[in-house]
Amino acid sequence: MPLAAELSGVSFGYRPGQRVLEEVDLVLGEGEFVAVAGPNGGGKTTLVRILLGLERPSGGRASLYGEAAHHFSRRRTLGYLAQRSELGGDAPTTVREVVSAGRLASGLFGPMRRRDRELVAEAIERVGLATQADVPVRTLSGGMQQRAFIAKALAGGPSLLVLDEPTTGVDAESQESLAALLDQLHSDLGVTIVYVSHEFGAVERFVQRIVLVRRTIVFDGAPAELPGVWHDPSHVHVRD
C-alpha cells in the first residue's frame, strides 16, 4: 500500500529537555481510516502537527507522500480540522463562507471561479447542510458547526484529512452522526482520514486501526485487538 505519511523515530519537545514525544514510529497507508487516541497531554496533537509539517521533530523524520513533511510541496491536498475549531472574528459568517475558505489554496486572488463555487456547494451538500448554507455558523449546534468545518476541509479536495478532537463539545447523538459521516466520506472518496481524540467514542466501529499515544505509541492495531483495559485511553500507561 502506498504511504500517505510516515513518522520514523520521531522525538519532540517544545523546550530543551522536555519530551512530549519519544521514538514515535508510525506508518499511514493511503486510504486508511485511523483513530489516534490517548489521554489529554499525551502528545496526540503534537504528533499530528509534526505529521502535517507544522512542527519539525527534534529527532527522527516525518514525511508526507515521500517528501519531508515541513517542506511538503502539495499542501493543498491536506485538509485539517484543528482542535477546538471555532470561527475566528466576530462577524456573522455563513456556512458557505466558511466552506469557501477551504478553496483558498486553489487561488488567493480575485473572486471564486464557477468550479470553486460548485465544489463548495458539493461539500456543503455532502455534510448535510444544504438547507443551512446561508445561515451564520454560530447559530448552528456544535455538531452542525463541526460539519461545516469538515465541509471546509473537504472543499479543497484533500487526499489526507486530519481531524483533531472533532467531537469536543458535541452531544452524543451528533458524535454518532459525525462518525457515520466520516465513514461515508471514507467509502465514497477514498480519502485517508486521521481522527484524533482522547476517547474512541462512536468512531471505534468505523476505523481500521487504532493508535494509542502516550509520549510514545503504546498500541497500534485493529480495534478488535485492543486490550479491554485500554478502551478508556486515560488508562494508557507508558511502556517501561
Next chain:
Amino acid sequence: MFETEFMRLALGAGAVVGVLAPAVGFFLVQRRQSLTGDGIGHVAFAGVAAGILLDVAPVLTALVFAVVGGIAIELLRSRGGAAGDQALALVFYTGIALGVVLVSSAGALNVDLFQYLFGSILTVTRSDLALIAALGAVGLGVVAVFYRALAGVVIDEEGARVAGVPIGALNILVAALAAVTVALSMRVVGILLVAALMVLPVSAASRIAWSMRSTLVLSMAIGLASALVGLTISYYADLPPGGTIVLVAAGMFGGCSIAGALRGR
C-alpha cells in the same frame, strides 16, 4: 455648505477615509487586533515629528514610519516571542516617546502639531485630496483583490497554514494597509482618533449584518455616513470635525447594537 471649496475638499477626503478605514480595520477587528491601528498611530506621531524636525512633508514621514511600525508590530507579534499586547505596548510607547523627543528638539510643540494630533480636515488642499484619493483607491483595490485570502485567514488561520497559504505575507500586507490608512486618516480625524474609524464602523456593522461579506460592506457604508454626517454637523454646529465624526460613529454603534438586540428577540 457646498459653496465653500474647503468643505467640498473636506467632504471628499472624509468620504475616502470613511470607506477605506473600516475596509482595512475589518480584518484587524476580526483577528482581535483592534488596537493595532492605535499603535501604528503612535508611530506615525514620531513620523510627523521627524518630518517637522527635518523639514520634510510630515505626511510622508508619517507614512514611512507607520509602514515600518506596522510591519514591526506584526513581526514582533508573530515571530518575536513577545505576546501580542506586549509587542503593541512596546511600539506604542517607543513611538510616542520618540515623537515627544523629536518634536521638542524641533521646538514645534505648537498649533501645527495639534492639527496632526486632532485632525485638520478643513485645511485639506486639492493636492492633498488627490493623494488621499489615489492611495485610498490603491488600498481599496488591494482589499478587493485579496478579500478571499484575507477572509479565509480570518475564518481559520491554522487550516489555511496547513493548506500552504502564505499567512506571514498576508499578515504583513494587512499591517502595511493599516499603516497607509493611518497616514491618510491623520488629516481627517487626527492621530489620537485614527483607530476609531477603523474599529467602530466594523463593530457597529457586525451587530446587524447577516454574513461576513455584508459586515464588510455595511461597515464601509457606516464609515462613509459617519464621515459625511460628522462633517455636516461640525460645519453647522461649529464643532471640531475629527471628534464629531468619531462621535457620530460611536452613535451609530449604539444604534446598531440596539437594532441588533431588538432583532435577536
